[in-house]
Amino acid sequence: MSQDGDGIDLGTSLGYLLKEASSALRSAMEAALRPLGLTVTQYSCLELLAQRPGLSNSELARGAFVTRQSMNVLLQGLERDGLVIRPEEDRVGKVLPTRLTPAGLRMRAKASAAVRSVEVRMLGGLSEGERRAGFALLESMIHSLRDDATAQAPS
Amino acid sequence: MSQDGDGIDLGTSLGYLLKEASSALRSAMEAALRPLGLTVTQYSCLELLAQRPGLSNSELARGAFVTRQSMNVLLQGLERDGLVIRPEEDRVGKVLPTRLTPAGLRMRAKASAAVRSVEVRMLGGLSEGERRAGFALLESMIHSLRDDATAQAPS
DNA sequence: TGACTCATGTCAGTATTCTGACATATCGTT
DNA sequence: AACGATATGTCAGAATACTGACATGAGTCA
Numbered sequence: 001m002s003q004d005g006d007g008i009d010l011g012t013s014l015g016y017l018l019k020e021a022s023s024a025l026r027s028a029m030e031a032a033l034r035p036l037g038l039t040v041t042q043y044s045c046l047e048l049l050a051q052r053p054g055l056s057n058s059e060l061a062r063g064a065f066v067t068r069q070s071m072n073v074l075l076q077g078l079e080r081d082g083l084v085i086r087p088e089e090d091r092v093g094k095v096l097p098t099r100l101t102p103a104g105l106r107m108r109a110k111a112s113a114a115v116r117s118v119e120v121r122m123l124g125g126l127s128e129g130e131r132r133a134g135f136a137l138l139e140s141m142i143h144s145l146r147d148d149a150t151a152q153a154p155s
Numbered sequence: 156m157s158q159d160g161d162g163i164d165l166g167t168s169l170g171y172l173l174k175e176a177s178s179a180l181r182s183a184m185e186a187a188l189r190p191l192g193l194t195v196t197q198y199s200c201l202e203l204l205a206q207r208p209g210l211s212n213s214e215l216a217r218g219a220f221v222t223r224q225s226m227n228v229l230l231q232g233l234e235r236d237g238l239v240i241r242p243e244e245d246r247v248g249k250v251l252p253t254r255l256t257p258a259g260l261r262m263r264a265k266a267s268a269a270v271r272s273v274e275v276r277m278l279g280g281l282s283e284g285e286r287r288a289g290f291a292l293l294e295s296m297i298h299s300l301r302d303d304a305t306a307q308a309p310s
Numbered sequence: 311t312g313a314c315t316c317a318t319g320t321c322a323g324t325a326t327t328c329t330g331a332c333a334t335a336t337c338g339t340t
Numbered sequence: 341a342a343c344g345a346t347a348t349g350t351c352a353g354a355a356t357a358c359t360g361a362c363a364t365g366a367g368t369c370a
Contacts, residue, residue: 007205007267008274010218014286015180015274017293022177023220024300025170039356050162058318063165065178070357072320094318094365112162119163119170124299130292131169137289138172141277145179194326213348225327227350249335249348 032114041066041074046108054097083107187269196221196229201263209252238262
């Protein structure tokens with residue numbers, strides 16, 4: 001009908017497709033993690049801590065793409081459940097490093113396996129070259145979005 | 156250090172990168188839409204209605220990747236603000252079609268322009284071929300994730 | 311040293327989305 | 341026609357993430 005010449009054709013928009021893919025991935029991860037009683041953000045936190053022990057609340061928040069306030073309450077829950085510890089004697093200035101407990105390590109191992117099966121399924125049917133191309137593509141998008149945030153030419 | 160042989164290397168995970176790209180896109184869209192007083196989901200709803208007038212609540216929910224309950228409260232807000240209408244006389248069975256008002260159309264035009272500038276920025280530096288490849292890649296991921304949801308071999 | 315800026319941790323309140331539940335309407339099968 | 345399975349709209353409550361705010365510590369510079 002009305003040609004939406006000034007609009008965004010959702011059928012061909014890479015942004016819309018990116019949102020769709022992200023939504024599908026999140027759903028699949030939620031389903032995989034539900035038996036373990038973990039949310040996606042909680043898993044992200046455990047995975048980050050497994051690979052980089054001692055990360056602070058703010059660093060974890062950036063790594064999981066949530067605010068530091070959200071990560072703070074999430075960490076309180078993980079600490080209450082005995083999956084992480086934040087010993088007060090490790091504090092450096094205001095920064096309070098976080099580490100996985102043995103229980104947290106075990107939980108992360110199980111969660112990691114579940115999530116990996118999702119990722120394997122997602123990448124099924126893609127060649128190694130296609131995966132590399134996808135990696136480069138997503139990195140380019142991220143860089144372009146961050147680079148010039150509001151982005152006028154530098155004066 | 157500890158080889159995380161069974162884990163997911165966040166530095167090379169396409170899933171993690173997908174989440175990062177989606178987060179960056181969402182942030183950029185939020186920033187672009189904030190002056191208009193619209194959230195990303197509200198914009199998605201207006202855009203869907205502009206391209207396919209008469210969409211129902213459930214159809215809009217699927218198109219915006221939220222639950223129909225969330226879309227329901229969102230539509231109530233848009234209706235209260237005079238951007239959409241859901242005339243009771245259009246009801247077909249239980250389905251209640253939604254349409255943009257003139258004010259909704261104007262709002263969508265402004266929002267669409269703002270979002271398009273974000274998408275243009277995101278795709279800056281990518282060739283037409285790369286965009287097509289990215290499109291195919293994301294569609295492949297989505298299909299693989301949806302196809303075999305819990306995915307054993309069909310009996 | 312003092313002033314300024316910035317990053318961090320945390321508390322509180324708000325907003326958004328989700329899950330659970332119910333009534334109702336449609337479709338397919340018997 | 342009757343039944344069951346599925347889809348829809350909607351209300352209510354819970355979970356999750358956000359914005360605002362404040363105090364504290366680190367870093368820079370005069």
